[in-house]
Amino acid sequence: MAGWVEHALARVGRSGVALSVRMMAQDEMIRLNHSYRNKKMPTNVLSFPADGHDESGRVLLGDIAICVDVVIDEAREQGKPLPAHLAHMLMHGLLHLAGYDHVEDDDAALMESLETEMMIEAGFGKPYEAVASGPDEEGGR
Numbered sequence: 001m002a003g004w005v006e007h008a009l010a011r012v013g014r015s016g017v018a019l020s021v022r023m024m025a026q027d028e029m030i031r032l033n034h035s036y037r038n039k040k041m042p043t044n045v046l047s048f049p050a051d052g053h054d055e056s057g058r059v060l061l062g063d064i065a066i067c068v069d070v071v072i073d074e075a076r077e078q079g080k081p082l083p084a085h086l087a088h089m090l091m092h093g094l095l096h097l098a099g100y101d102h103v104e105d106d107d108a109a110l111m112e113s114l115e116t117e118m119m120i121e122a123g124f125g126k127p128y129e130a131v132a133s134g135p136d137e138e139g140g141r
Contacts, residue, residue, distance in 0.1 A: 029067035047096035
């Protein structure tokens, strides 16, 4: 996972920064999403930008919270390999920390384009295309 983070950070010109990634269960994500977005439901990833520097002087980029339960369910439903979907959620969260959002259609298109490029460069497929699962496969490849 560290390689995915380094790749994504370098891609958006944010190398040498500090951030945290926390994997959590659905109940914890529901509490976070309710506290910070007033939505009492789980979500796949939340990003919390930071301001300042760590003890070594690196810029604090922020925190990323990933709900493992939701990501597993989404990967299965979308027929995607779990590592690919997890990498996508991590890169999505990093883009939010780097200042990207998907509120407006143009911004969403830019963010999706960057995610797709970063995923392909990291050795994964296109994140917004589902992989067809065969009858003998469990949740994709």
